[in-house]
Amino acid sequence: MAKTHVTVLNGFLGSGKTTLLNALLHQARKRSDIRLAVIANDMGEIDIDADVIANTDLVGGERNNFISIDSGSLSSRHILPRFREALARLIAEDGPTHILVETSGSTHPWPLVEALRDTPEVELHGCLALIDSVMLLQDFDKGRGVVEGLQRNLAQDQQGVENLLAGQIMFANRLVLTKTDRLPDGALQEIAQAIHPLNPYADITGMSWGGLRLDDVFAMPPYDFHRVARLGQEFAQQADDGDDPADPAAYRIVSRTLNDPRPFHPQRLWTIYNRFLGTGIHRSKGFFWLPSRDDQCLLWNQAAGSINLEVVSYWRIAALSDLSLKLTPEERTGLAERLAGLSPVFGDRRCQLVIIGQEQEIDPFVDALKTCFCTEDEIVAWQHGEHFEDPWPRVDA
Structure with missing residues (x-):
């Protein structure tokens, strides 16, 4: 039996995940060869993005192909079981050919990647990290501040936003710099060069207003779990030490x-x-x-x-x-x-x-x-x- 392909849209808060998801759904409307399902996540009590996405002419309503998970991050210990249940329900009820997962901006990708690896009915292809290029330009010294902040936090054995941003980059198999239409000349190249050492194996592309082709997203090869095995072990060690490193509270x-x-x-x-x-x-x-x-x-x-x-x-x-x-x-x-x-x-x-x-x-x-x-x-x-x-x-x- 063919496995259901899964694409994860991960990335920090406000990076453009919902914009991209809506753009992909719009393209999928014209495709009779795709049965698409969506899981959307928000750490707040009200999932605003779900209200925007649901009841379109492709997902939501009575189609049984849309599930919203709110009040926490998908990667948190207390929310991850709900994600597994959502996967099983979508596969059983709708039989999709492809599932798009939009995470909350506070989601660390590894627990999600691990859960998909251990679900035999699905195959993870794209794990996209959407990165707000304007935020990196203005708040993180064109991306250099992410690397420097990560190094500082590791040396001081503490967690910060830089740890989460770096984790989202390191576990991705494609990096998407968003809002590039708002960058000054030359800034995109500088930002890409600054974050490249965090994940030299992932392609880096620029995007504005959800401008990725559905075919390009769906054509991504199967996720290479071996590449991130050591990173996953380090993450698991943190979890064994007691705290949940995937909980947003870990990053305050x-x-x-x-x-x-x-x-x-x-x-x-x-x-x-x-x-x-x-x-x-x-x-x-x-x-x-x-x-x-x-x-x-x-x-x-x-x-x-x-x-x-x-x-x-x-x-x-x-x-x-x-x-x-x-x-x-x-x-x-x-x-x-x-x-x-x-x-x-x-x-x-x-x-x-x-x-x-x-x-x-x-x-x-x-x-x-x-x-x-x-x-x-x-x-x-x-x-x-x-x-x-x-x-x-x-x-x-």
Whole structure:
């Protein structure tokens, strides 16, 4: 019986894994010879990426070919069994020819690679490490800081973000430098040269906006487990010493969740983002709304020092009150039924954000974000149609 091929999209927080996954899924729509399944992972309590990916015309819904694993990293001891169960379920229910695995950005690849090696029904081909080239440029001295930080941490017998970044690079069989369209001339070459010694066996390629061909990804040869055997033994030795070296806590990476029906005040949110976002806030993402554009469900997508806003949908309660949509009585009744039991003020509107970062920096940033929620007086002002200053760029659906 033919084995199911598996490709792992690994890489640090905000490196572009979901963007690449969506691009690959878009290409796969045109292929009748591929039965694709997806496992997506997020260390936060709310898997925002899963909400974006699921219910496309290829995966999710009633197709039984999409599984989301949240509240931890796939490589952690307490989450890895869920990954094994997800693999078995997808193979049994959907019989895919190929499984794409998108890890959380805090995932060390070795426990995942080891689990796939020990699953006889699958064959690992690509283990891609997506690397945010802009982050390496700005925060890690064009990549040199990763190597230097790793050497420093090893000498001091401690773990840091550099250990995780280096591990993701060393266990990959292809390195993908992302966001290359934002690099100055010559920087890509310097970054590639800086990280090459960490894994001289892996090809290095550049990418912007998920620009890899599906055929190239699926054509990767079987993973060479022998090449990483010694690295795996060293990793296992760390685990035998007591701590879980694959747990995000080992790198002092933690997550926080904001879940509140109130809107963010647009001006305060802009100020907090520009003043309080430090280098220790690696990733924040989620859905939110503003009183200045209360019909739009906005996607907040921050990685390192950059942020992107996108309109992903429109709130049902806004559609119900929009006479220009000319909804039929049946459509209005259906919307009203779906809104039943929700807040009479906000309806289905909600701010849901997952923030991931270094434990010493994350709580001050989250506390600052909480001050951005509209006060009771501001909510009353919104209900009366008052104007709110909104410095955020306007985006279209």
